[in-house]
Amino acid sequence: MKRGDFSAFESKMRAAGVMEAAIGAFRHNYEALCREETGLIPESEIKPAAGLTTFEPGSGEWDPALLAQTVVIKLNGGLGTSMGLQKVKSVLEVRTGVNFLDLIVRQVMDLREASGSKVRLLLMNSFSTSEDTLDYLKKHAGGGFAEASEVELMQNQVPKIDEATLAPVEWPANPSQEWCPPGHGDLYPALIGSGWLDRLLADGVKYAFVSNSDNLGAVLEPGLLKHFAESGAPFLMEVTRRTPADRKGGHLAVRADNGRLLLREVAQCPDADLDAFQDIDTHQYFNTNSIWLRLDLLKEELAKGGGVLPLPMIKNRKTVDPRDKNSTPVIQLEVAMGAAIECFKGAQAIEVPRSRFAPVKSxxxxxxxxxxxxxxxxxxxxxxxxxxxxxxxxxxxxxxxxxxxxxxxxxxxxxxxxxxxxxxxxxxxxxxxxxxxxxxxxxxxxxxxxxxxxxxxxxxxxx
The missing domain is CATH 2.160.10.10 (Hexapeptide repeat proteins)
Structure with a gap:
């Protein structure tokens, strides 16, 4: 194929049943790669974020009407491989007989009791976690959590790119390794491509609270929901203060030329600016990966881009078989969910206590x-x-x-x-x-x- 020709990717993705919205999003990033865009955000183009609103937990009472218009979305695509697990991380026990999924279901059931309506739960599963998750949720079938059609938002897969030719990599020894997840920024094409976005809006659901399933500190708070609804903002990111332990994590900043908030990950930082990236006194806030979305405004923004949010590309260099460093060098294109903060005019961030960020990564x-x-x-x-x-x-x-x-x-x-x-x-x-x-x-x-x-x-x- 001609270098930079997307047709081979399009054919491969369609043959695998990848949804059109995901193909469009991948095309956007692939074309950026072919234009030799680095995806880097140098220190000279940003300013530190400052003066954010601070949220204190326990503020406000539940507004049943607002709660009835809200969906809880948990990113549940990760396996606990770094901890020796071969199953979805959310089946790890937190207490004897109680795991992450049990607690998430318990939280949603409590919200339903508080609102008197069927607050929805969506789990964004990957192909690696779907079967384990749905199998475990059979124990919660009484609450309507066992059917994929009611709780599952499936994450897409995208092709790995042969670094030498920029063509889809071929690996006959294990064809599954020709694919990779596109990062949690896939939330947006998955929502529109699966039909869930239209389905939620048709059901009167206007607000979405999105967080990682392994972050048990991230729960729906009445005060935050009220703040977000009254703000009229299309997008709200929860951030908290960086500590020395967070020096390598993505931080919030402001684009110098237009004043929009943005998220800069370490993979987007030029080597020369790493010291500034890791300066927690200058860049004080990091993204907890908990966000709030106005679904009607998300649909409008997607329509403007032909179904695609122009998220910054993150380019990762790996080998096609991650366990074989001598296998074909590839490029994996990913996007971060929080990077959408720059796509929305009027997007906001709010400082939350560290207690809302308690992920289990180790x-x-x-x-x-x-x-x-x-x-x-x-x-x-x-x-x-x-x-x-x-x-x-x-x-x-x-x-x-x-x-x-x-x-x-x-x-x-x-x-x-x-x-x-x-x-x-x-x-x-x-x-x-x-x-x-x-x-x-x-x-x-x-x-x-x-x-x-x-x-x-x-x-x-x-x-």
């Missing part, structure tokens, strides 16, 4: 979430206990605890008053271990060591 996150530093309500809300003052415990585990199976024998010490916990080597905490302040435990490799019942405060404890 076994250390899961270990903390399973502790008494967090409480789980009957309404499915997962919240830091009051003694934490909104600050989660910092947990550091050595590489031997990288997989979920490795933390199952650790036990569950009390972290309610623990600021920081470091664990190195094979250890087990007995029941009744209370940790306070900053503590570190270490054991030599080999035989498992036991931390006996008691209170351990501010110190290093070798075994």
């Amino acid at each position: 076994t250390a996150d899961l270990f903390a979430l399973r502790s008494d530093a967090y409480s789980i309500g009957d309404d499915g809300r997962v919240e830091l206990v009051p003694a934490r003052n909104g600050q989660p415990p910092v947990v550091k585990l050595d590489d031997s605890y990288k997989l979920v199976d490795a933390i199952e024998h650790l036990g569950t010490p009390s972290l309610a008053d623990c600021e920081e916990l470091s664990i190195s080597g094979p250890l087990t905490f007995e029941n009744g271990v209370i940790l306070r302040g900053k503590v570190a435990f270490s054991a030599p490799s080999g035989e498992n060591r036991v931390v006996r019942e008691g209170t351990y405060t501010n110190g290093e404890f070798p075994y």
Whole structure:
């Protein structure tokens, strides 16, 4: 094929049943690639975001009329492969017999009781997570959560691009590896291409709250819903203050030439500007990946672009078989959901407490979430206990605890008053271990060591 010719991609995607909206979105990014656009956002073109409205949880009462016009969308396309899982991450247990999906369903059921209407839940599944998710949700069939036609928004797949030829890569040894997910920015083509956008609007649903399924801090708040509805904004991004742990995460900024808010990911930052990117005093806010959408205004914006939101391209260089570094070099084109903030005139951002950002990206996150530093309500809300003052415990585990199976024998010490916990080597905490302040435990490799019942405060404890 001629270099830069999209027809081969179009044919391949149509043959695989990819929806037209996703083909259009991929074409937009592929053409940007062929124009040799880098997708980079240099420091010289932006200004720091400042003066944002601050939201405090617990403000406001439910407005049943607003709630009845709202859909909860959870991004549920991730496998927990980095933690040794072969299934969708949202089936990880947070408490015995209770996982992410159980809590999400519990939250939505509570919203339905509060509004007296059937608040919708949509799970944006990937081809890797759909079967596991729907199979598990059979236990919640009574609430109408088991049918794909009622709860599933399917994420698209797009072709990987042969870096040398810019043609669709071919990998006969495993054709499934010729495809990749397009990032959570696929939310927009998936909504319109699946028919869900029109279906929701026809049902009187005007507002969407979107967040990651592994972020149990992201729950629908009455005050936020009221704020968003009254603002008239087409798009609202929840951001929170960056800490040293967030230096590599995407940050909020303002486009210098037009004053629009934008999201800059590290893959969009020129190497020369990395120091500025990581300066948390200059760029103070990061995207929690929780957003609010006005669905009617989203439809209008999509119509302007022929069904496509012009999201900035993110170019990732990989190999077609990610486990074989000698396999064909490819380019994977992705888009970020939050990048749509720049597509909407009048889009806004709001600063929320860190407690609304509690994702489980590692076994250390899961270990903390399973502790008494967090409480789980009957309404499915997962919240830091009051003694934490909104600050989660910092947990550091050595590489031997990288997989979920490795933390199952650790036990569950009390972290309610623990600021920081470091664990190195094979250890087990007995029941009744209370940790306070900053503590570190270490054991030599080999035989498992036991931390006996008691209170351990501010110190290093070798075994």
